[in-house]
Amino acid sequence: MRQGGGLAHERITGSIFEGRTKGVAATCDCPGIIPSVAARARVTGLDTIFIDDSDPSAPGFQVLKRSTHHENYRDPRVAG
Secondary structure: OOOOOEEEEEOOOOOEEEEEEEEEEEEOOEEEEEEEEEOOOOOOOOOOOOOOOOOOOHHHOOOOOOOOOOOOOOOOOOOO
């Protein structure tokens, strides 16, 4: 896949995963890409994630806030 290129994959359930390359990168002198993957999902559980700031992999791990913009979003912490 070329830089900026994209790919869509439809699962048997009808859900679609979209991937694209956002850039190029090199690790240990090996060429690579910076990928981006998008899909829809339903909240089926909650988890707590702890990130150790001394972990050398910590900068590559992102924890995003829950999206509340979708019309079907319901905060699982709120009754009703």
